Amino acid sequence: MAKPTEFRIDVEKALGKTEVRAHFRKAMDTLMTNRRNQFPDDAALQALRTQAQAIRANALSKLPELLEQLETNLTKNGVQVHWAETTDEANQIVLGIMQKHHAQSIIKGKSMVSEEMGLNHFLEERGIEALESDLGEFIIQLDGETPSHIIMPAIHKSKEQISKLFHEKFPDIPYTDNVDELTASARRILRDKFYAAPVGLSGVNFAVAETGTLCLVENEGNGRMSTTIPPVHIAVTGIEKVVEKLSDIPPLLSILPRSATGQPITTYFNMISGPRKADEKDGPTEVHLVLLDNGRSRIYSDPELLATLRCIRCGACINHCPVYVRIGGHSYGTVYPGPIGTILEPQKEGLKVHGELIQASSLCGACGEVCPVRIPIPNIINRLRHDSVRKDTENTPTQDAGTRRKPLEAAIWQAWSWSASHPSLYNFGGKTATQLRGLVPNNLGAWTKVRTAPKLAEQTLHQQLKALGVDHE
Amino acid sequence: MSQTTNPPKPDTIYFFGTCLIDLIYPKAGVSAVQLLQRERVKVIYPQAQTCCGQPAWNSGYRDEARQVARAQIKFFPKNIPIVIPSGSCAGMMKTHYPELFKGEADEVEALNLANRVYELTEFLVDVLKVQLQDLGEAVEVAVHTSCSARREMGVADKIEQLLGQLSNVDVKEQAYKTECCGFGGTFAIKEPEISAAMVADKTLHIRATGATQLVSQDCGCLMNISGAFAYQAQHEGKAAPKAQHIAEFLWERTHG
Numbered sequence: 001m002a003k004p005t006e007f008r009i010d011v012e013k014a015l016g017k018t019e020v021r022a023h024f025r026k027a028m029d030t031l032m033t034n035r036r037n038q039f040p041d042d043a044a045l046q047a048l049r050t051q052a053q054a055i056r057a058n059a060l061s062k063l064p065e066l067l068e069q070l071e072t073n074l075t076k077n078g079v080q081v082h083w084a085e086t087t088d089e090a091n092q093i094v095l096g097i098m099q100k101h102h103a104q105s106i107i108k109g110k111s112m113v114s115e116e117m118g119l120n121h122f123l124e125e126r127g128i129e130a131l132e133s134d135l136g137e138f139i140i141q142l143d144g145e146t147p148s149h150i151i152m153p154a155i156h157k158s159k160e161q162i163s164k165l166f167h168e169k170f171p172d173i174p175y176t177d178n179v180d181e182l183t184a185s186a187r188r189i190l191r192d193k194f195y196a197a198p199v200g201l202s203g204v205n206f207a208v209a210e211t212g213t214l215c216l217v218e219n220e221g222n223g224r225m226s227t228t229i230p231p232v233h234i235a236v237t238g239i240e241k242v243v244e245k246l247s248d249i250p251p252l253l254s255i256l257p258r259s260a261t262g263q264p265i266t267t268y269f270n271m272i273s274g275p276r277k278a279d280e281k282d283g284p285t286e287v288h289l290v291l292l293d294n295g296r297s298r299i300y301s302d303p304e305l306l307a308t309l310r311c312i313r314c315g316a317c318i319n320h321c322p323v324y325v326r327i328g329g330h331s332y333g334t335v336y337p338g339p340i341g342t343i344l345e346p347q348k349e350g351l352k353v354h355g356e357l358i359q360a361s362s363l364c365g366a367c368g369e370v371c372p373v374r375i376p377i378p379n380i381i382n383r384l385r386h387d388s389v390r391k392d393t394e395n396t397p398t399q400d401a402g403t404r405r406k407p408l409e410a411a412i413w414q415a416w417s418w419s420a421s422h423p424s425l426y427n428f429g430g431k432t433a434t435q436l437r438g439l440v441p442n443n444l445g446a447w448t449k450v451r452t453a454p455k456l457a458e459q460t461l462h463q464q465l466k467a468l469g470v471d472h473e
Numbered sequence: 474m475s476q477t478t479n480p481p482k483p484d485t486i487y488f489f490g491t492c493l494i495d496l497i498y499p500k501a502g503v504s505a506v507q508l509l510q511r512e513r514v515k516v517i518y519p520q521a522q523t524c525c526g527q528p529a530w531n532s533g534y535r536d537e538a539r540q541v542a543r544a545q546i547k548f549f550p551k552n553i554p555i556v557i558p559s560g561s562c563a564g565m566m567k568t569h570y571p572e573l574f575k576g577e578a579d580e581v582e583a584l585n586l587a588n589r590v591y592e593l594t595e596f597l598v599d600v601l602k603v604q605l606q607d608l609g610e611a612v613e614v615a616v617h618t619s620c621s622a623r624r625e626m627g628v629a630d631k632i633e634q635l636l637g638q639l640s641n642v643d644v645k646e647q648a649y650k651t652e653c654c655g656f657g658g659t660f661a662i663k664e665p666e667i668s669a670a671m672v673a674d675k676t677l678h679i680r681a682t683g684a685t686q687l688v689s690q691d692c693g694c695l696m697n698i699s700g701a702f703a704y705q706a707q708h709e710g711k712a713a714p715k716a717q718h719i720a721e722f723l724w725e726r727t728h729g
């Protein structure tokens with residue numbers, strides 16, 4: 001038997017933690033209910049989804065032009081634009097800016113792209129302190145963890161765990177499990193850091209090409225502080241986040257928080273259009289935007305896979321996923337977990353590294369049903385399964401295409417296909433059953449670990465309907 | 474998606490039995506044919522039919538799926554409806570055949586076939602407009618709608634409409650009704666632990682309704698859920714609701 005993969009081990013571990021699982025279930029239930037309550041009128045929801053899809057599809061259809069326009073307008077506004085093909089390049093760019101300012105620390109608003117870059121780790125290795133200011137990120141950073149959800153990074157932690165963690169890390173603060181008190185402590189700790197930090201970092205939700213505006217949604221105000229208090233602001237984002245016009249923003253802003261947390265709107269919405277002007281009293285004196293590719297242009301080159309880039313990172317697909325709710329975010333072993341991670345990570349990092357994830361879907365379609373920009377996630381999973389075993393690897397941009405094709409499995413499917421397309425009426429059934437059984441020699445026992453084995457009928461439907469004289473022309 | 478305009482009641486239809494029903498649940502197939510025949514529809518069951526090709530399609534083996542699909546297309550040539558007692562296989566033929574044959578020689582035939590596909594409960598309700606008379610004893614029933622019937626075919630409400638016609642049937646709604654049962658074809662084999670966790674929850678919620686009977690439009694889900702029920706009955710002494718395909722259940726309760 002093959003050695004169990006890391007994913008398999010993590011999944012088993014996660015499934016064994018009943019308390020954590022119950023916690024995830026409750027959290028996801030709340031998020032699903034909140035979302036549902038935001039969309040009482042299904043027809044209106046479907047219309048808004050179509051509008052959001054159209055906005056994102058339009059932007060992608062003109063991506064190169066819009067990126068150029070974005071750069072021109074940002075530059076006009078005084079924002080310095082940097083292009084990074086790889087995460088390493090992006091990290092170097094951030095480091096370069098920091099070194100120019102002799103900055104020894106950076107305060108961060110929430111940014112999944114910075115997670116993708118592994119920025120904190122990169123900077124820490126070079127003696128620079130990177131401090132997360134989003135409450136969830138702050139918590140997991142204290143515990144040396146990575147996010148388990150793209151919008152609620154500490155969702156896997158219970159209130160009790162967080163209370164203990166705070167007490168352990170800040171022994172001066174009296175123990176409490178009161179959420180408001182915990183939040184207030186975190187705020188106090190962070191407040192000083194904001195004033196001291198020479199550089200602030202943030203992500204970007206939408207970058208408007210027409211005006212050169214960077215939009216940022218958030219709930220805690222830490223995003224605004226990270227982007228306005230430190231003298232230097234660095235925004236990092238993926239190249240796909242661009243939209244064409246300012247008028248594209250309202251529909252996206254309407255559907256994003258409602259899909260994500262079930263809020264009608266987030267507490268803060270920031271539109272950043274450049275550094276402090278001569279007559280302005282506050283704001284950073286320098287603003288940078290790092291545009292990261294990291295495999296995105298490869299995805300962009302395929303008309304079917306392209307839909308992946310419509311994503312606005314709301315996390316609704318994650319909240320509704322029956323697999324995620326049971327195994328949690330960390331089991332995926334990726335930056336982006338859940339359905340979006342399942343389609344994005346193997347494309348970004350290649351099928352050799354994350355190809356196993358595409359099997360971890362029952363293709364139930366719950367993700368595709370809620371996605372605000374209608375990404376056909378199950379179809380893309382299916383496509384990636386094809387990519388992972390296909391022979392004509394020159395026809396897909398997916399990295400490591402064909403590398404998961406196993407001779408035995410392929411031979412079985414070929415034999416199956418041959419008999420199921422050349423029906424020899426009386427033995428089709430038996431043949432299929434035996435052939436498909438051969439597909440899974442190692443896991444045959446898995447089915448019967450929790451279920452009884454299905455029994456073959458004594459007479460097939462073919463035989464029974466023939467005996468009943470049902471027409472068979 | 475469910476048809477918005479329903480064709481007039483046809484004289485003749487094709488029946489695609491699905492490989493799972495062929496091999497393991499033939500009674501469901503026979504019952505479906507009987508339900509259709511009772512509405513005075515002539516049913517043709519091409520004996521050459523095998524499988525819709527979905528197992529290979531969902532495993533990424535598109536060439537192999539196409540070969541099987543192409544054969545089915547040839548076996549159902551007439552311009553008459555194809556009725557399928559499975560949301561999953563109907564979804565394969567209706568939505569995935571066109572994708573599978575995109576740009577291929579048989580694309581037109583695939584589209585033509587896709588247009589004629591109906592899931593059984595959808596066909597009974599929307600096209601045949603059946604009126605059922607319940608002859609059975611009072612029973613409490615839980616329904617499991619397959620994800621493909623719900624999300625791919627958009628016919629989740631049809632099974633409930635049919636059950637609603639049965640005066641002695643009390644439908645009990647379970648928690649997490651719309652959640653996947655964890656079958657997912659090869660998913661149950663490739664991700665056995667996750668699948669097991671999903672079916673454990675599904676059986677828990679169904680059992681909690683107190684229903685003694687479970688019905689579904691899809692035998693894949695039934696094989697998964699009823700297999701778990703039977704296992705739990707054997708090893709944990711729990712009650713096992715009787716699981717049946719909707720066709721079998723309807724036929725048993727309505728034929729005199």
Ligand code: SF4
Pocket residue numbers: 310311312313314315316317318339340367370371372373374375
């Ligand atoms: S794939 Fe869709 S649902 Fe999932 S995070 Fe992206 S936009 Fe949201």
